[in-house]
Amino acid sequence: MNTQMTNTTGTGETLIEMIKVSKAYPPDIVALENISVSIATGEMFFLIGMSGAGKTTLLKLLCSMETPSKGLIEIGGNPIQQMKGHKLAKLRQKIGVAYQDFKLLTDRTTSENIAISMEVSYKKPQLIRKRVRELLEQLDLSDKHDSITGELSRGEQQRVTLARAIANSPTIILVDEPTGNLDATTTEKVMKLLTKSNKAGATIVIATHDDSIYRDTSHRVMELRKGQMYSIAGGASL
Amino acid sequence: MSFWFTVLRQVGRNLRQTWPSQLMTLLTVSLSVLIFAFFYLVYSNMLNFGDKLGDDLSLIVYMEDEPGPELQQQLRRKITTFDEVEEIRFVSREDAYNRFATQLGENLDVLNDMPKDFLPPSIEVIPLKNLRSLNQVKLFSAYLAKLPGTLKVQYGQDWVERFYYFTRLLSIIVLLSGTLLILTTIFMVAYTIRLTILGRQAELELLKLVGATNNYIRTPFLLEGLLQGVLGSSLGITSLYILFQWIKLRFSGPGFLNLFEFSFFSPLVCITIIGVSILLCTIGSYSTMQKFLRI
Incomplete structure (x- = not known):
């Protein structure tokens, strides 16, 4: 069942639009097929599905890490496939991504890893320092400020990745399996932080297979199955 | 930042x-x-x-006989036909002898038994400063060697070539x-x-x-x-x-x-x-x- 889904929460103004998007990898692996979805500004959107369903691929397409084989992706009304150079860099500064494989610089400290997303947009050093401390405190990582990320546990690394995604106060936050390595208490803290960012105006797309984080949600939940998107009502009705 | x-x-x-x-x-x-x-x-x-070195470069053309005033004019014209030169000086047998005697200084007595015309007359040609390359100097030297009555042309060939x-x-x-x-x-x-x-x-x-x-x-x-x-x-x-x-x-x-x-x-x-x-x-x-x- 291919569906055209529109936003149910947020401000109503469409921020992310995917129209008949497909992605195939050689030789003939179809990761996504005819995906059409609109996500509103300020919406929190859950993308669920089994491993290999295509969640990560969809997030990669949204942050232009990969290009679709077919279809159109627009962010703020601008087709991202056509963006290059400075324009693309500016767009990426507005999208915070917490990757499933973390993409941390394992020879750098936690604070340096978080700061990197703010440095590229030339934030003032004192502002960067303040923001890093604030985020580390909210994610229970205050004591890891100067720790080398390669020496942190998987759960800690996951939180550092999330902190880096949020640090620059982006308008879109894409989160891939944010709670995969976390216990219940930390999961709650992570979700609290994401909710806070959402309330501050950020549009959030969370790809997860952890039903504990979307089970009772009032936000939109959609499921990916074998590259196709299926509409599911608000998580609370699951 | x-x-x-x-x-x-x-x-x-x-x-x-x-x-x-x-x-x-x-x-x-x-x-x-x-x-x-x-x-x-x-x-x-x-x-x-x-x-x-080039500033001091001069080509000396040794002649068989001392050229008279008319021949001097003719030679001067022939030389300048090849190229403009800075200066052309005619040195008579006597001038050459006197110069040599001055150079000998205290050893002047070695010339006592020599006739005053034993040195050949010559023409000193000082080329223009733009005549710098060895090939040009060689060509000029060959040209001068073909002038009538020329015995030999000298310009320190070995040294310049090396x-x-x-x-x-x-x-x-x-x-x-x-x-x-x-x-x-x-x-x-x-x-x-x-x-x-x-x-x-x-x-x-x-x-x-x-x-x-x-x-x-x-x-x-x-x-x-x-x-x-x-x-x-x-x-x-x-x-x-x-x-x-x-x-x-x-x-x-x-x-x-x-x-x-x-x-x-x-x-x-x-x-x-x-x-x-x-x-x-x-x-x-x-x-x-x-x-x-x-x-």
Whole structure:
């Protein structure tokens, strides 16, 4: 069942639009097929599905890490496939991504890893320092400020990745399996932080297979199955 | 945080992380500049010396008989037909004898039994200063040798030829060392930047994903190349200057070296060598970025 889904929460103004998007990898692996979805500004959107369903691929397409084989992706009304150079860099500064494989610089400290997303947009050093401390405190990582990320546990690394995604106060936050390595208490803290960012105006797309984080949600939940998107009502009705 | 502050911080970080290879590159660039500049310095001094020799260059045409006033006019016309000359002087047998006698000084008595006309008359031709190349001098000499009544033409052939071939050899060495400078500088800088890029692949990938602009990623590498050029060439030129001063001090006083008046490069030449080195290093850095930095 291919569906055209529109936003149910947020401000109503469409921020992310995917129209008949497909992605195939050689030789003939179809990761996504005819995906059409609109996500509103300020919406929190859950993308669920089994491993290999295509969640990560969809997030990669949204942050232009990969290009679709077919279809159109627009962010703020601008087709991202056509963006290059400075324009693309500016767009990426507005999208915070917490990757499933973390993409941390394992020879750098936690604070340096978080700061990197703010440095590229030339934030003032004192502002960067303040923001890093604030985020580390909210994610229970205050004591890891100067720790080398390669020496942190998987759960800690996951939180550092999330902190880096949020640090620059982006308008879109894409989160891939944010709670995969976390216990219940930390999961709650992570979700609290994401909710806070959402309330501050950020549009959030969370790809997860952890039903504990979307089970009772009032936000939109959609499921990916074998590259196709299926509409599911608000998580609370699951 | 300003663009330049961030970029300089990145440069500092790169230099800290890859300092052994950076140091090796710096030394290689310095050494290349030193080798090239050394030969170029010797070459330019030799050219100056050659110019001075050229100032004193004259061709002496020995004649069978002393030319009368009319023949003198004819010869003068013939000589200037080949090329404009600075001066033509006719030396009679008597003038030649007197000159020789003056040169002998205290040993004048050796001429006591000699007739006053035993020396041949001659024409001294002083070519224009633009007649500098050996081939031109040779052609002119051959032309003069064909003038009627000419016995022989002399201009210090052996000495001029040896000097000419020596400066030619030097110019080849300068060309070779210049090529060496170009190759080593571009290659070494390119190689070092490549090492840095490969060592920071993960970081560069991440920078791209978090929205770093191309300039943000590229400028530190370009600056690294530029810095290598500035430091390497300055070090090379400074070393040469120290060596030059040492040689001057060490070998001052009477001796072979005093035949030449050695001088160091003018500030303009120094700045040109440094400028070219900076350009080469930046080219090395840029070419590697184009090849290995996929952004």
